Amino acid sequence: MHTKEEVKRQMTEAVRRVRAGNPMVGSVTNTVTIQFVANAQLAVGGSAAMVYLPEEGEFLAAAGGAAYINVGTLLPVYAETLPRTAAMLHRLGKPWVLDPVAVGIGEMRSSLLRQLQEYKPSIIRGNASEIIALAGLWGLDGGADCSNVRGVDSRDSVEMAKPAAAALARHTNGAVAVSGKTDLITDGKIAAYSYGGSHFMERVTGCGCSLGGVAAVYAAAASPFIAALTASAVYNLAGKRAESKAQGPGSFYTRFLDELYIASPEEIAENPFELERV
Amino acid sequence: MHTKEEVKRQMTEAVRRVRAGNPMVGSVTNTVTIQFVANAQLAVGGSAAMVYLPEEGEFLAAAGGAAYINVGTLLPVYAETLPRTAAMLHRLGKPWVLDPVAVGIGEMRSSLLRQLQEYKPSIIRGNASEIIALAGLWGLDGGADCSNVRGVDSRDSVEMAKPAAAALARHTNGAVAVSGKTDLITDGKIAAYSYGGSHFMERVTGCGCSLGGVAAVYAAAASPFIAALTASAVYNLAGKRAESKAQGPGSFYTRFLDELYIASPEEIAENPFELERV
């Protein structure tokens, strides 16, 4: 297991690399939060491009440093776009983040998420219910059926999703980030708990989606575990700072984007977290 | 007719119930303002989920406390999604809000709005031109052809739309909210005039759409008339307050979301309104 100091060093390095290299990250993502995803990716130093068509998903998979796939608002064309984009990412060995938003709503969503299993996302990001349901859908330990998925909210605690998260991470040989009051990030061997954030993050749509998009940006410059932890850290730091200057969800959102931009590599690495063996 | 005090009591109760119960409201809505709709629904205490596919619309209709259908930016798949979602809502007796944005633009829009007539939306929200045109399309009193609909703007005054609004409300046995300088809300028996708002609400896209989305949130916790009136009240209150702190439409939007969140149940109920028999 890496020491905490070594993890911090790698986080600092990931943030610096992104700001220096401005990696392009393609996304197929939902239309509710698509602007927030792009703005968050830009705020941390990445470059964003969003598409809907299969051939364009493949193009971005090949051209980008990493990619982000979010199943939030499915369109008919996604029946082709998502598998073809993920297949290309997998074939080229490009890191990519899967956000299994609202897994359990509708047959197409389940069918697509089943198909994506073989393309092994480098990072899976979701709330506790989604992580448990995805592990269930993929027949992994810690999984369960989708009965607790309620739209985009989560009824399960992050801790309850730990076995599912670890099983998913071992399956993909990547990392899983479970978003909650405290965030859990694991690669199946170590688990990190990242602290901070704000109650406003549940009152502004897209804090989860854009966290996934930002994790993809860092995945272009670091291992899946470091990328997911760095993304959670900057979100928890920016959320805490933004809350202290916000009067409500509108000013929180505005300030949150500012804080994503302002946070220094060292501050992000120093945002409180703990490591443990899984 | 209810007394004003009784109406205020029910409005206060609606706001409290929403904040305590966090009702999930599914939407099929336009892509221009979809983020604003979700953020407004979250700001007043609801939970938001947006979809495009027919089976997912049906799923949310069954799973949610209410729903919102906005025809602003039609996609081909809506030919199935809108009727099937509305049919499911009607069959299950779930409250739902129809926003007949830009009725009169294109054949598909007219065809879909004709089909939705039989599923009797609990609340119809639109500007004066849209309400008059929808009544015309549905063959009701007070209706007229669509010649005065100009994109998403309205040339008719709220008062001119009163007969159409009353006819629509009697037809659906629900409520109709006509947005304008003063808002008119009627259930066909009583009419409420809700005061406040801001000139900036015409300079920020989505104030109408998100008002419809917020009315759906309150419809999960109150009668259509009370839900529509409460939504108008919080919008007029938040708009007036936000304007006093805004330098332009950008800061107005930010502050408006803050004010939706901050407003207390009592303040919302006390926002100026008048009642009269229709």
Add this chain to the structure above:
Amino acid sequence: MHTKEEVKRQMTEAVRRVRAGNPMVGSVTNTVTIQFVANAQLAVGGSAAMVYLPEEGEFLAAAGGAAYINVGTLLPVYAETLPRTAAMLHRLGKPWVLDPVAVGIGEMRSSLLRQLQEYKPSIIRGNASEIIALAGLWGLDGGADCSNVRGVDSRDSVEMAKPAAAALARHTNGAVAVSGKTDLITDGKIAAYSYGGSHFMERVTGCGCSLGGVAAVYAAAASPFIAALTASAVYNLAGKRAESKAQGPGSFYTRFLDELYIASPEEIAENPFELERV
């Protein structure tokens, strides 16, 4: 060649006409920045309507004072919507703006942009790489293949795109606006360099798209060259002003919309620019 004073007079007049006449501008545009486009169009005094369907694109082409077509996030239905909308605009002699976002990504994008050539957009707006690549795609002088197009970013300087911009403008008998650190606007005979802006404009998604949308608003009230120059001037002015009050991209975006709204016709015309013969 017009004198600088005459150009300023026409810019002032364009801004005044838009604020007085509130021209309706229809858009078929990308979903990432669609809300920003609408809000920017409203902030400068226009009226916005966005659609996806072919018949609705044609309707807005006929009903509006101008239109905006942005190929950023293509959907399958755009194979019909874009050519039919552009054909209608061309047939009716309506001014329209083409934003060839990410030209070079995918076959459908290239195919659509080839089809749009014959409908001669009044204004073409893009970054340097996009302008060069579009000229290449259309077989014009100064064009080149798409190898330097990197998602939505530009590697080429505005100056390098000058021959392509001039060739495009002569081909369409309209104007071309090349966005960069300094913006270049040309009608093939004169070139204007517009100064100002902010480094934050690359850290907020949609500053380019919404500039195109605003150019369409002014095109409803002025010649293509004056419309494109006026749009660049208000963007450079608002960007510079917003940066001085911003802590990061979130507050920059909010303040930027405010400044678009606040800027007076005279201030916009006085924003620094230079004219030269091409």
